[in-house]
Amino acid sequence: MSLIVQKFGGTSVGSIERIENVARKVISTKAQGNDVIVVVSAMAGETDRLKALADEVGADSSSDHQREIDVLLSTGEQVSIALLSMMLKKLGCRARSYTGGQIRILTDDAHTKARIQEIDTEKIGSDLAADKVVVVAGFQGVDSSGNITTFGRGASDLTAVAIAGVMAAAECRIYTDVDGVYTTDPNVVEGARCLESLTFEEMLELASLGSKVLHTRAVELASKYKLPIRVLSSFNESPGTLITSEEELDMERPMISGIAMTRDEAKLTVLGVDDVPGIAHKILGPISAANIEVDMIVQNVAADNSTDFTFTVARADYEKSMDILKKVAKDIEAREFTGDNKIAKLSLVGVGMRSHAGVASKMFETLADESINIQMISTSEIKISVVIAEKYLELAARALHSKFDLSAIADSEQE
Amino acid sequence: MSLIVQKFGGTSVGSIERIENVARKVISTKAQGNDVIVVVSAMAGETDRLKALADEVGADSSSDHQREIDVLLSTGEQVSIALLSMMLKKLGCRARSYTGGQIRILTDDAHTKARIQEIDTEKIGSDLAADKVVVVAGFQGVDSSGNITTFGRGASDLTAVAIAGVMAAAECRIYTDVDGVYTTDPNVVEGARCLESLTFEEMLELASLGSKVLHTRAVELASKYKLPIRVLSSFNESPGTLITSEEELDMERPMISGIAMTRDEAKLTVLGVDDVPGIAHKILGPISAANIEVDMIVQNVAADNSTDFTFTVARADYEKSMDILKKVAKDIEAREFTGDNKIAKLSLVGVGMRSHAGVASKMFETLADESINIQMISTSEIKISVVIAEKYLELAARALHSKFDLSAIADSEQE
Numbered sequence: 036m037s038l039i040v041q042k043f044g045g046t047s048v049g050s051i052e053r054i055e056n057v058a059r060k061v062i063s064t065k066a067q068g069n070d071v072i073v074v075v076s077a078m079a080g081e082t083d084r085l086k087a088l089a090d091e092v093g094a095d096s097s098s099d100h101q102r103e104i105d106v107l108l109s110t111g112e113q114v115s116i117a118l119l120s121m122m123l124k125k126l127g128c129r130a131r132s133y134t135g136g137q138i139r140i141l142t143d144d145a146h147t148k149a150r151i152q153e154i155d156t157e158k159i160g161s162d163l164a165a166d167k168v169v170v171v172a173g174f175q176g177v178d179s180s181g182n183i184t185t186f187g188r189g190a191s192d193l194t195a196v197a198i199a200g201v202m203a204a205a206e207c208r209i210y211t212d213v214d215g216v217y218t219t220d221p222n223v224v225e226g227a228r229c230l231e232s233l234t235f236e237e238m239l240e241l242a243s244l245g246s247k248v249l250h251t252r253a254v255e256l257a258s259k260y261k262l263p264i265r266v267l268s269s270f271n272e273s274p275g276t277l278i279t280s281e282e283e284l285d286m287e288r289p290m291i292s293g294i295a296m297t298r299d300e301a302k303l304t305v306l307g308v309d310d311v312p313g314i315a316h317k318i319l320g321p322i323s324a325a326n327i328e329v330d331m332i333v334q335n336v337a338a339d340n341s342t343d344f345t346f347t348v349a350r351a352d353y354e355k356s357m358d359i360l361k362k363v364a365k366d367i368e369a370r371e372f373t374g375d376n377k378i379a380k381l382s383l384v385g386v387g388m389r390s391h392a393g394v395a396s397k398m399f400e401t402l403a404d405e406s407i408n409i410q411m412i413s414t415s416e417i418k419i420s421v422v423i424a425e426k427y428l429e430l431a432a433r434a435l436h437s438k439f440d441l442s443a444i445a446d447s448e449q450e
Numbered sequence: 451m452s453l454i455v456q457k458f459g460g461t462s463v464g465s466i467e468r469i470e471n472v473a474r475k476v477i478s479t480k481a482q483g484n485d486v487i488v489v490v491s492a493m494a495g496e497t498d499r500l501k502a503l504a505d506e507v508g509a510d511s512s513s514d515h516q517r518e519i520d521v522l523l524s525t526g527e528q529v530s531i532a533l534l535s536m537m538l539k540k541l542g543c544r545a546r547s548y549t550g551g552q553i554r555i556l557t558d559d560a561h562t563k564a565r566i567q568e569i570d571t572e573k574i575g576s577d578l579a580a581d582k583v584v585v586v587a588g589f590q591g592v593d594s595s596g597n598i599t600t601f602g603r604g605a606s607d608l609t610a611v612a613i614a615g616v617m618a619a620a621e622c623r624i625y626t627d628v629d630g631v632y633t634t635d636p637n638v639v640e641g642a643r644c645l646e647s648l649t650f651e652e653m654l655e656l657a658s659l660g661s662k663v664l665h666t667r668a669v670e671l672a673s674k675y676k677l678p679i680r681v682l683s684s685f686n687e688s689p690g691t692l693i694t695s696e697e698e699l700d701m702e703r704p705m706i707s708g709i710a711m712t713r714d715e716a717k718l719t720v721l722g723v724d725d726v727p728g729i730a731h732k733i734l735g736p737i738s739a740a741n742i743e744v745d746m747i748v749q750n751v752a753a754d755n756s757t758d759f760t761f762t763v764a765r766a767d768y769e770k771s772m773d774i775l776k777k778v779a780k781d782i783e784a785r786e787f788t789g790d791n792k793i794a795k796l797s798l799v800g801v802g803m804r805s806h807a808g809v810a811s812k813m814f815e816t817l818a819d820e821s822i823n824i825q826m827i828s829t830s831e832i833k834i835s836v837v838i839a840e841k842y843l844e845l846a847a848r849a850l851h852s853k854f855d856l857s858a859i860a861d862s863e864q865e
Binding site (some may be wrong): 088093099142 | 597
């Protein structure tokens with residue numbers, strides 16, 4: 036008998052009819068001889084409704100208000116666990132609901148962005164032993180003083196993976212409204228294909244780059260536990276995408292798994308500054324002090340011993356960053372500074388890159404063939420990212436998807 | 451410094467604007483030098499919305515379902531405490547919210563109708579000492595295994611009184627959408643007047659007879675603690691009605707405090723049965739076995755050694771009761787049996803009755819003057835109830851209200 040954790044998001048529990056659909060999936064998993072723990076989010080729209088109430092009150096970001104935001108938002112998942120448990124019982128399946136606090140998902144006291152420290156396995160274990168399905172509210176826990184905490188938006192994934200981890204589950208299944216993880220955005224590239232499998236590292240690169248299928252912290256945690264995650268649809272029977280350790284995927288991996296796109300960035304460049312130690316800190320220090328997060332950073336040394344320095348920030352921070360840079364450029368006597376918020380980032384991701392040479396040059400060649408100018412390049416072990424003009428993003432994605440043959444099922448995935 | 455408990459019902463916290471109004475009332479009480487604990491209900495409509503979801507699932511009355519009903523319904527009050535606490539903080543008043551479970555309102559495990567066993571005063575005490583307003587979710591607690599329990603509809607009053615009792619509060623103020631407790635229903639009698647004060651016993655008689663201002667169990671509990679309750683409006687500054695022990699109301703009490711009306715009863719009569727021991731049990735035993743509650747019971751012995759036996763039940767149970775009686779009447783060889791579901795009950799309530807003779811005869815005379823036939827009479831120490839045809843109910847109420855001079859402020863209330 037295996038233990039399976041199943042997590043259903045807000046869309047999957049968005050109505051009583053859909054909750055019945057969820058209950059049937061749970062019962063079917065149980066009927067296959069598994070123990071089942073279910074983690075659910077708030078019904079679609081509920082968290083927004085509650086946030087709107089808090090906004091109407093005029094809640095601010097003080098810690099006192101954040102404590103009450105958690106008391107408020109955590110009710111959304113509590114409604115879902117009660118309804119799903121009732122539905123399971125009505126369909127003849129023994130079940131029992133738990134809030135984060137009841138099962139004692141112990142967290143730190145950082146309200147609205149708490150981190151899990153410990154999970155009490157006693158109640159879960161004894162309910163499973165009594166042949167009950169355990170239904171747990173996602174997204175929430177309690178601190179050591181018994182205050183309700185939440186983990187931030189979309190973090191029910193994290194609850195599911197954490198519980199699956201401590202209970203040593205065989206698999207954690209994350210049900211969504213898509214069929215799984217795609218090679219790239221199907222809205223942009225017609226031939227985009229649902230992947231059969233991915234490594235944790237690939238998923239992390241794809242998630243952080245805008246494929247919002249899985250919560251990043253959940254993937255990190257699964258990777259730590261070496262816990263296989265399966266992303267699949269609530270609304271059909273397709274097998275979805277398995278995300279696991281590279282060693283579990285013992286077939287040869289395809290060179291490239293997917294193409295990620297990000298549109299919400301902006302680029303800032305300081306031209307002609309002295310190439311001396313400390314210059315990067317002088318430029319980025321004030322940006323960081325303003326709580327602006329920097330993504331890509333590129334610096335090139337020119338022949339005249341001066342340097343050009345470019346970095347990207349979230350597009351929402353563009354104006355603020357330009358204001359800061361204006362002062363900084365003057366202080367460090369830069370020749371000039373420029374900015375561009377009409378850029379986009381495109382990344383190729385794949386663990387196969389490690390053993391395949393020539394991925395980068397093939398990428399650059401493809402873009403050149405389409406006359407797309409590359410403005411910045413950044414690479415990691417399993418990823419190559421380029422910044423290009425936003426208007427070319429879709430063209431680039433289609434060309435690369437085709438060139439790297441991502442629409443075809445790879446040999447390794449046919450087995 | 452006195453401790454005041456303020457309880458606000460669903461209508462009083464029905465919107466963010468109204469929650470602001472509540473917060474200002476709390477702050478005003480605090481500004482008068484009091485410590486304050488606030489108990490709130492779910493926002494108006496919320497409990498019905500949640501119940502409709504449970505109905506859509508198809509929840510039944512099994513204990514498993516009832517456990518989940520409590521998990522579901524308790525979220526309504528949790529939303530209210532979060533919003534009120536935020537509002538208080540926004541208006542500059544330190545506050546902290548607690549669910550029933552967090553403050554540890556310990557109950558038995560009778561889901562949806564649990565009884566309070568114990569309240570932990572530690573958190574409340576330390577917050578009050580730190581000059582914070584304590585905001586508590588009404589209607590809910592936890593059993594000894596940490597399962598969420600609720601006390602039944604309208605039972606936030608009970609939470610307020612129980613907390614006020616264990617914390618030895620000076621007064622428990624129950625805010626509603628009416629100005630206080632009236633001499634009778636103002637929709638029926640134009641001259642109906644808001645009472646300045648009432649004894650616990652009078653309030654119990656009035657509450658159980660249909661004046662749905664206060665939860666009966668809350669009044670009983672307040673009486674046990676000798677805790678003064680004040681019923682007043684959320685929407686104006688009128689002083690409301692004080693309900694306390696008779697000895698606290700050291701003025702002479704008016705003869706009659708109020709007139710209560712109940713329309714939802716039906717009357718059943720068995721005529722001509724042998725006047726032998728056990729006959730009452732033979733008639734009412736099967737009724738009680740069918741879980742039907744009997745209200746008034748009247749039995750008269752006729753000259754021929756036979757007796758007529760009459761009782762009233764809730765109107766909803768009328769048909770079922772008639773079916774049962776049909777069989778019973780045959781078994782006991784009654785001459786005949788009849789029923790009437792077009793009756794109403796009217797009661798005069800007042801502790802002054804104890805020391806004033808002639809209340810009953812004055813009541814009967816008034817009804818006779820209006821040609822209203824009295825079908826049944828039942829009396830207790832501070833109450834006289836009559837059953838009359840429903841069509842005469844309003845006429846009777848107006849005539850008695852006038853005859854007993856209830857529109858005038860009594861001497862004792864003018865001080």
